[in-house]
Amino acid sequence: MTAAGAAGAGLPVRARGRSKRRSLAQKLGFAALGACMAANVFFLGAILFFIASRGLGAINWAFLTQVPRDSMTAGGVAPAIVGTLYLTLGAVLFALPLGVACAVYLTEYSPKGWSAALLRVGVNNLAGVPSVVFGLFGLTVFVKYFGFGVSIVSGSLTLGILALPVIISASQEALTAVPQSVREASLALGATQWETIRRVVLPAALPGILTGVILSVGRVAGETAPILFTAAAFYVRGFPQSPMSEVMALPYHIYALMTEGTHPEIQTRIAYGCSLLLLALVLSVSLIAILIRQRQRKACHAA
Amino acid sequence: MQHDAVIDYERQMGMENFHPSLVRGPVGAAADPAGEGRSPAPEPKLTARGVNFYYGSKQALRGVNIGFSPRRVTAIIGPSGCGKSTFIRLLNRMQELVPETRMEGEILLDGLDIMSSACDPSELRKRVGMVFQKPNPFPKTIYENVAYGPEVNGVKGRNLIEEKVVDSLKKAALWGEVKDRLKDSALGLSGGQQQRLCIARCLAVEPEVILFDEPCASLDPISTGKVEELILELKKDYTIVIVTHNMQQAARVSDRTAFFLMGELVEEGDTERIFKAPRDGRTEDYITGRFG
Numbered sequence: 192m193t194a195a196g197a198a199g200a201g202l203p204v205r206a207r208g209r210s211k212r213r214s215l216a217q218k219l220g221f222a223a224l225g226a227c228m229a230a231n232v233f234f235l236g237a238i239l240f241f242i243a244s245r246g247l248g249a250i251n252w253a254f255l256t257q258v259p260r261d262s263m264t265a266g267g268v269a270p271a272i273v274g275t276l277y278l279t280l281g282a283v284l285f286a287l288p289l290g291v292a293c294a295v296y297l298t299e300y301s302p303k304g305w306s307a308a309l310l311r312v313g314v315n316n317l318a319g320v321p322s323v324v325f326g327l328f329g330l331t332v333f334v335k336y337f338g339f340g341v342s343i344v345s346g347s348l349t350l351g352i353l354a355l356p357v358i359i360s361a362s363q364e365a366l367t368a369v370p371q372s373v374r375e376a377s378l379a380l381g382a383t384q385w386e387t388i389r390r391v392v393l394p395a396a397l398p399g400i401l402t403g404v405i406l407s408v409g410r411v412a413g414e415t416a417p418i419l420f421t422a423a424a425f426y427v428r429g430f431p432q433s434p435m436s437e438v439m440a441l442p443y444h445i446y447a448l449m450t451e452g453t454h455p456e457i458q459t460r461i462a463y464g465c466s467l468l469l470l471a472l473v474l475s476v477s478l479i480a481i482l483i484r485q486r487q488r489k490a491c492h493a494a
Numbered sequence: 495m496q497h498d499a500v501i502d503y504e505r506q507m508g509m510e511n512f513h514p515s516l517v518r519g520p521v522g523a524a525a526d527p528a529g530e531g532r533s534p535a536p537e538p539k540l541t542a543r544g545v546n547f548y549y550g551s552k553q554a555l556r557g558v559n560i561g562f563s564p565r566r567v568t569a570i571i572g573p574s575g576c577g578k579s580t581f582i583r584l585l586n587r588m589q590e591l592v593p594e595t596r597m598e599g600e601i602l603l604d605g606l607d608i609m610s611s612a613c614d615p616s617e618l619r620k621r622v623g624m625v626f627q628k629p630n631p632f633p634k635t636i637y638e639n640v641a642y643g644p645e646v647n648g649v650k651g652r653n654l655i656e657e658k659v660v661d662s663l664k665k666a667a668l669w670g671e672v673k674d675r676l677k678d679s680a681l682g683l684s685g686g687q688q689q690r691l692c693i694a695r696c697l698a699v700e701p702e703v704i705l706f707d708e709p710c711a712s713l714d715p716i717s718t719g720k721v722e723e724l725i726l727e728l729k730k731d732y733t734i735v736i737v738t739h740n741m742q743q744a745a746r747v748s749d750r751t752a753f754f755l756m757g758e759l760v761e762e763g764d765t766e767r768i769f770k771a772p773r774d775g776r777t778e779d780y781i782t783g784r785f786g
């Protein structure tokens with residue numbers, strides 16, 4: 192008899208029954224969790240399959256590289272791809288430094304009193320604001336007040352504000368996760384607080400901050416409402432010429448094709464093509480960011 | 495008699511009879527020509543006078559007076575919560591990072607009041623280095639860890655920095671183990687190696703005083719032995735203060751021992767004397783293992 196068997200045999204009958212019940216409960220629990228997981232994967236797979244099966248047919252080299260022709264029924268969507276890239280890039284360029292700076296202030300400098308707590312609540316609430324409200328804000332402030340007009344700049348800034356809360360809270364989390372002992376080590380070597388933040392804390396927090404950027408890129412690239420009034424146009428001749436020009440963008444293009452089209456049959460197909468493209472774009476950006484993060488991690492941690 | 499001289503010295507050091515001459519003036523080799531551990535110690539490098547410390551309204555240190563001499567190891571012993579770590583962290587002003595704390599009294603480094611506005615905390619910490627309880631290397635390479643101190647302290651030139659890195663690693667008795675993997679992450683080292691790396695990192699800044707805050711608390715006996723050997727070696731050039739809750743360690747590495755209890759410096763003196771003939775009943779109780 193094995194040692195485990197001997198131990199089991201030694202238990203009183205009631206205890207053996209209880210342990211059976213407990214192991215059954217555990218099995219049921221795991222099964223339920225597994226089922227939830229499977230449902231998740233199923234929906235993800237279904238969406239991907241649905242989009243891919245309908246969009247794949249529309250995608251070819253011309254679709255990716257040409258400008259639209261014959262009132263959106265032929266040609267490609269290259270300007271919309273470029274427009275989305277510009278808008279996303281602009282938003283990240285604006286929101287990343289601002290968001291990281293804000294997170295550094297909140298975690299490293301601000302007094303830990305009610306004012307910091309208030310700021311934190313503010314940031315979190317910013318994340319809950321509906322995106323169309325950001326769009327209206329952008330219209331009022333950037334398009335009208337600052338006079339940037341309907342342009343890449345206005346759209347990028349609006350999207351940037353949308354991305355801010357995600358970047359701030361991810362950066363805050365990453366900064367808080369850097370152990371206090373590492374900060375102390377740096378200070379004890381005669382470094383100032385700023386040197387400590389710049390040379391030790393921020394590099395250590397970088398992987399976490401990049402996670403925030405990945406999340407925000409995913410969100411920003413796919414948003415329609417914020418660019419509705421601030422940047423997007425249904426049709427622009429050729430590619431955007433300057434940061435002050437209107438642009439086509441994939442999410443808005445999908446919306447426009449599905450609502451204002453004259454040839455629904457053909458345009459629906461193009462819309463699915465655009466959806467697939469947008470999905471691929473977001474995924475590949477995430478992938479690149481994940482790769483950067485992995486390399487950072489490897490550099491930081493033990494091999 | 496030699497013994498009496500030591501006791502006289504301790505009376506002076508230990509409590510209220512502080513003479514200003516003990517803390518003023520440069521401390522040079524001349525102060526201790528023979529360099530013998532048993533001779534009256536040279537003038538203290540670092541002196542605490544009437545130090546009180548409060549966390550909020552709770553008093554953690556009560557009227558601590560003590561001096562630390564160059565080329566000596568002073569061990570601070572005492573049970574958990576006696577204020578020994580709090581005290582050592584005051585010596586390089588790390589404790590002021592803890593919010594809602596307050597200190598009274600004076601701490602003098604070569605006669606300079608380190609709490610005065612004339613003393614910049616970064617400059618102070620450059621002169622008074624610290625090794626922490628848990629090894630805390632930066633998540634960077636081994637080389638970068640040691641180079642960091644000289645870099646932030648304005649040492650220019652790649653060769654000069656490299657020289658300092660190699661030199662510090664050698665002094666910390668780590669060079670042989672890491673010379674082929676300087677570009678590897680410091681977090682890949684073992685705990686003991688990490689702690690010696692932290693010592694090397696501290697040495698690279700060329701401090702005058704080194705504070706060890708329970709440096710072996712998280713190390714195995716072999717690593718502990720290596721760190722202790724290192725401390726004895728470093729004694730030749732530095733003023734060393736080590737906090738430990740391990741009395742054997744205090745006996746092995748220190749020339750002088752200070753016993754803290756409930757925020758009070760109960761007794762301070764020659765290590766041998768403290769362990770063989772403690773004057774205070776509380777010290778005796780602690781040393782003989784009656785509590786703590």
